[in-house]
Amino acid sequence: MKENAAISNVQSGKFKQSKRRTHALTFAKVLDGRKQPIRGLWIRGSRYYARLNLENPITGVKKTRRVPLADKDGNPVQTIAQAVAELKRLQTKRADNTLPTLTRTPKFLDYAARYLEFVGSGNGVKKPGTVEKEKTILNRWSGFLGSLRVDQIKPVHVNRFIESRLKEKVSARTINLDVIGLRVVLKRAKLDGYLQRLPTEELRPLKTTTEKRSLFTAADVDKLCKAAFETKKNEKGKDIPVTENAQQFVDYVKFMAYSGARRNEALGVRWDDVDFNNNQVFIRRQITNRGIEDLKNHETRVVDFNPKLKAHLLAMKARSHDVSKWLFPSPQRGEKDIPAKSFRESLELVRTQAKMPNFNFHDCRHHFISMCVMSGIDFMTIAAWVGHKDGGVLIGKVYGHLANEHRKAMAERLNFEPTTVQKTVNN
Numbered sequence: 001m002k003e004n005a006a007i008s009n010v011q012s013g014k015f016k017q018s019k020r021r022t023h024a025l026t027f028a029k030v031l032d033g034r035k036q037p038i039r040g041l042w043i044r045g046s047r048y049y050a051r052l053n054l055e056n057p058i059t060g061v062k063k064t065r066r067v068p069l070a071d072k073d074g075n076p077v078q079t080i081a082q083a084v085a086e087l088k089r090l091q092t093k094r095a096d097n098t099l100p101t102l103t104r105t106p107k108f109l110d111y112a113a114r115y116l117e118f119v120g121s122g123n124g125v126k127k128p129g130t131v132e133k134e135k136t137i138l139n140r141w142s143g144f145l146g147s148l149r150v151d152q153i154k155p156v157h158v159n160r161f162i163e164s165r166l167k168e169k170v171s172a173r174t175i176n177l178d179v180i181g182l183r184v185v186l187k188r189a190k191l192d193g194y195l196q197r198l199p200t201e202e203l204r205p206l207k208t209t210t211e212k213r214s215l216f217t218a219a220d221v222d223k224l225c226k227a228a229f230e231t232k233k234n235e236k237g238k239d240i241p242v243t244e245n246a247q248q249f250v251d252y253v254k255f256m257a258y259s260g261a262r263r264n265e266a267l268g269v270r271w272d273d274v275d276f277n278n279n280q281v282f283i284r285r286q287i288t289n290r291g292i293e294d295l296k297n298h299e300t301r302v303v304d305f306n307p308k309l310k311a312h313l314l315a316m317k318a319r320s321h322d323v324s325k326w327l328f329p330s331p332q333r334g335e336k337d338i339p340a341k342s343f344r345e346s347l348e349l350v351r352t353q354a355k356m357p358n359f360n361f362h363d364c365r366h367h368f369i370s371m372c373v374m375s376g377i378d379f380m381t382i383a384a385w386v387g388h389k390d391g392g393v394l395i396g397k398v399y400g401h402l403a404n405e406h407r408k409a410m411a412e413r414l415n416f417e418p419t420t421v422q423k424t425v426n427n
Contacts, residue, residue: 027066030080038080041087042066047076048083050090105150105194108185109142115185128290137181150186150194158182158199162206172206179203215370215402216363220356221257225250227354228346242353243346245331251316252328252343256364258309260372260386263361264288265295267339269327271320274313279305281313283387287339295387303385373399374406 025045029037042049049066069077069086077083106114116138120131144161145153158179165175183200190198228246231239243249256266259281267287274281284300286293295301303309316327323329326339343361351359365386372382379392388394 030083032080038084038087040091041080041083043083048080048086050083050087052090052094105152105189107147107149108145108153109147111150111189111194112138112142112185115188127293129288129293134181134184137178138185140178141182150189153186153199155199155203158203172208176205176208179205213363213366214358216356216359216367218367218371220359221253221364221367224350224354224356224359225253227356228350230353232353243349245343245346247319248328248331248340249343249346249350251312252340253361253364254312255309255316255327256361257367258306258312259283259303260365260368260382261303262286262365262387267328267341268292270325271317271322271327272325274317274327276313276317279310281305281309287341289341292339299387301384301387369395369399370402373402376403376406 027042027044027049030041030043030048032038040051042051048069050069051064051066053062053064067090069083069090071077071082071086077086105111116131116135119126119134120128126134141161144164145157148157162175162179165178179200183198186195186198186200189195228243228250230242232242234240252266255261255269256263259266261269261283264286265283268285269281269283273284281303282300283303284295286295305313320327324333324337326337328340330338330340347359347361351357369382369386372385373379373395379395381392382388382395383390383392386395
């Protein structure tokens with residue numbers, strides 16, 4: 001009976017369902033002790049806000065925003081007096097143009113992707129190889145920082161990243177490069193107005209220890225080249241060449257040892273870069289896995305002939321028979337005239353034969369610079385030949401000890417006793 005009565009009452013409209021009304025919190029002016037509104041100060045619920053006219057750092061458009069007020073520790077202010085103090089502090093920073101970013105900044109992973117899209121857009125900002133290296137570094141940072149926004153990255157995050165990399169037994173040099181990669185992106189974010197200070201400002205790079213590179217002498221270079229022309233036993237006991245392209249490999253090694261060219265730069269030299277009339281060779285380009293690229297710093301440099309370099313290039317020219325425009329044409333070029341991309345496989349075979357497992361192509365450049373230093377050539381000239389833009393500072397730092405050793409060796413040869421010839425002249 002009661003159920004039927006209840007149903008009847010609902011149908012007749014005696015009982016109506018009550019609707020729960022909810023009201024969103026609204027902003028209200030904050031009043032002072034005289035019940036007068038404080039200009040620029042608002043409250044919603046229990047949270048105080050400052051009303052500021054702000055300029056978007058990207059678009060330049062000015063817009064009025066209400067900014068939640070917090071103390072220096074990031075906690076919401078609790079009293080009117082605290083709110084007034086924080087409001088004045090923000091107004092002062094705005095006047096001094098030191099106001100922190102109060103708009104919502106992009107997530108680091110999104111901003112990093114936008115940065116990579118810009119530098120990799122083919123507008124010449126950075127080389128493809130550099131972009132790829134930065135991409136690897138920034139992907140690592142994006143994975144570590146997660147969804148943190150650009151302005152939320154603090155020194156503690158950078159330090160934790162470094163700690164994690166150290167635990168992975170990553171070298172100090174690689175970690176320093178990781179931090180440099182982050183700093184490059186954050187500097188751009190600062191220019192965009194998303195940051196006032198970089199979280200890496202007070203960070204010092206990790207100490208690195210550079211292994212002293214062995215100095216390979218002229219006799220060592222000759223030993224390596226001689227091994228290239230030797231034979232070895234294959235699995236069946238038959239004598240076979242150590243490498244099929246021994247002559248070209250030797251020409252390549254000697255060219256770098258006599259000119260100081262880097263391995264990819266040497267591959268990019270053409271015969272029209274060799275000026276026999278003026279005794280010079282021009283280093284204009286480099287060959288990489290991505291193809292033919294401009295030189296580092298996009299600048300051509302000139303290496304003046306020394307006796308060894310001139311004799312070597314004349315011998316190479318005589319053997320070339322003008323079949324290619326490249327000094328080191330590709331053995332698999334077919335009908336196309338393309339340069340060789342690498343002699344890495346030949347190097348592995350030859351240095352094993354010569355029992356010189358630590359020899360690398362860069363040692364040819366190291367050999368050239370060392371010989372220049374010990375020959376008494378000034379550092380500025382050497383720097384110009386090898387493409388250093390610091391006027392010889394790096395040469396002095398890395399190879400200065402060779403100059404000192406050379407001077408000491410020369411001093412040992414100094415003789416204050418008259419020689420037989422001098423005695424004869426005096427008599």
